[in-house]
Amino acid sequence: MTRPESHVDRLASFELIYRQHFAFAWRSLRRLGICERDLNDAAQDVFLVVYRKLPEFDFEHPIGTWIYAICLRVASSRRRSAVQRHEQLGDAPEPLEKLEPALAADAETQQLSERRALLAAALDAMSLEQRAVFTLFELEGRTGEEVAELLGVPAPTVASRLRLAREIFRRSIERHRAREHFELRRMGGER
Amino acid sequence: MSELKHWLDDSSDADELERSILRAGLEADPPPAKRDEVWTSLMATVAVAPLAAATLSAQAASAQAAGAGASKAAAVWLTVGKGFLVGLAIYGAAEGVTEISSRFSSRHAPVPAALPAAPRTKAPARATRRRSLVHGIRALPHAS
Numbered sequence: 001m002t003r004p005e006s007h008v009d010r011l012a013s014f015e016l017i018y019r020q021h022f023a024f025a026w027r028s029l030r031r032l033g034i035c036e037r038d039l040n041d042a043a044q045d046v047f048l049v050v051y052r053k054l055p056e057f058d059f060e061h062p063i064g065t066w067i068y069a070i071c072l073r074v075a076s077s078r079r080r081s082a083v084q085r086h087e088q089l090g091d092a093p094e095p096l097e098k099l100e101p102a103l104a105a106d107a108e109t110q111q112l113s114e115r116r117a118l119l120a121a122a123l124d125a126m127s128l129e130q131r132a133v134f135t136l137f138e139l140e141g142r143t144g145e146e147v148a149e150l151l152g153v154p155a156p157t158v159a160s161r162l163r164l165a166r167e168i169f170r171r172s173i174e175r176h177r178a179r180e181h182f183e184l185r186r187m188g189g190e191r
Numbered sequence: 192m193s194e195l196k197h198w199l200d201d202s203s204d205a206d207e208l209e210r211s212i213l214r215a216g217l218e219a220d221p222p223p224a225k226r227d228e229v230w231t232s233l234m235a236t237v238a239v240a241p242l243a244a245a246t247l248s249a250q251a252a253s254a255q256a257a258g259a260g261a262s263k264a265a266a267v268w269l270t271v272g273k274g275f276l277v278g279l280a281i282y283g284a285a286e287g288v289t290e291i292s293s294r295f296s297s298r299h300a301p302v303p304a305a306l307p308a309a310p311r312t313k314a315p316a317r318a319t320r321r322r323s324l325v326h327g328i329r330a331l332p333h334a335s
Contacts, residue, residue, distance in 0.1 A: 011237075018230060026221040039221075043229050044236070051237055115215035122212070137197065139216050144195050159195065166198075173209060 014051050021067050022047075028068055031135035032075035033124065045074045068136075068150045076128055122172035126165050133158055134165035 025046050026039065034042045049070050057066065123131050129151075136147045137158075144162075148155045198205035199213055 014237075018233070019226075022226050022229070023220050026225070027219040030219045031216070040225065040229055040232070043225075044232050047229070047233055048236060051233070112215050115212045119212050119216045135216075137195070138199065138213055139219070141197060141199075162195065170209070173212065177208075
């Protein structure tokens with residue numbers, strides 16, 4: 001893709017970028033802790049920045065890296081605003097019962113919903129930087145080098161953040177296991 | 192870096208629960224309608240932004256022009272006002288002089304000769320009587 005010269009070129013380039021990268025931006029925002037009700041606005045914020053900065057963008061660089069950096073800034077800004085307003089930004093994902101009521105009774109769906117809630121809780125315990133590395137590496141399936149490039153940080157920094165994020169994730173899962181174990185024992189004791 | 196293994200790989204050191212939790216987070220793609228929904232909002236904003244900018248600049252230009260016009264009008268009104276005040280002051284001064292001079296001239300004016308003399312008034316009756324009484328006492332002969 002080349003640098004757009006006219007307004008028409010700019011709109012055409014923008015539409016192409018939007019179609020190619022919308023899903024990635026959406027996933028990234030969601031994994032960076034933007035809740036369902038704010039996802040539309042956050043995605044719009046990201047692509048408004050893309051549109052405004054498009055004439056200055058150096059098309060020698062990968063667009064995905066640029067878009068991820070914008071997603072990170074938008075998520076960070078929303079996180080700060082939420083803290084100032086004493087809101088919880090990374091709340092649990094919408095329960096599937098709300099999205100697909102017909103599936104509510106399904107045990108498998110129920111289990112999926114619980115696991116998503118567990119993942120959300122574990123990710124919420126991480127800092128935004130750790131969260132970005134963890135989700136890009138473990139969920140997006142990027143390599144360490146790709147994550148380093150996307151975030152614009154050295155590879156050892158990515159390795160260090162990933163190690164810390166994994167520790168936080170494991171601790172969160174361990175707490176869940178301990179709670180489940182306690183519940184089972186309590187139920188057994190009651191019988 | 193290359194020795195790092197994704198936890199979703201079976202050969203990694205993650206356990207089954209950890210993997211299942213990660214797998215639950217894989218399906219994070221937007222519903223197809225969301226892409227069009229956000230695009231529509233974006234196009235509304237992107238289309239409105241240049242219009243709003245143009246409107247703002249036009250408003251700014253007209254405000255500037257109005258400002259220049261207003262300053263000219265203010266200068267004209269100031270001149271007219273000054274003229275009015277000066278005129279008022281001159282008129283007031285002239286009226287004042289006329290009034291003072293007319294008062295001054297009326298106080299020292301001679302009585303016109305053509306005016307008839309004021310009629311003499313009679314002495315009050317009581318006073319006349321008293322005098323006559325005095326005259327009467329004087330006029331009485333001595334009793335001896």
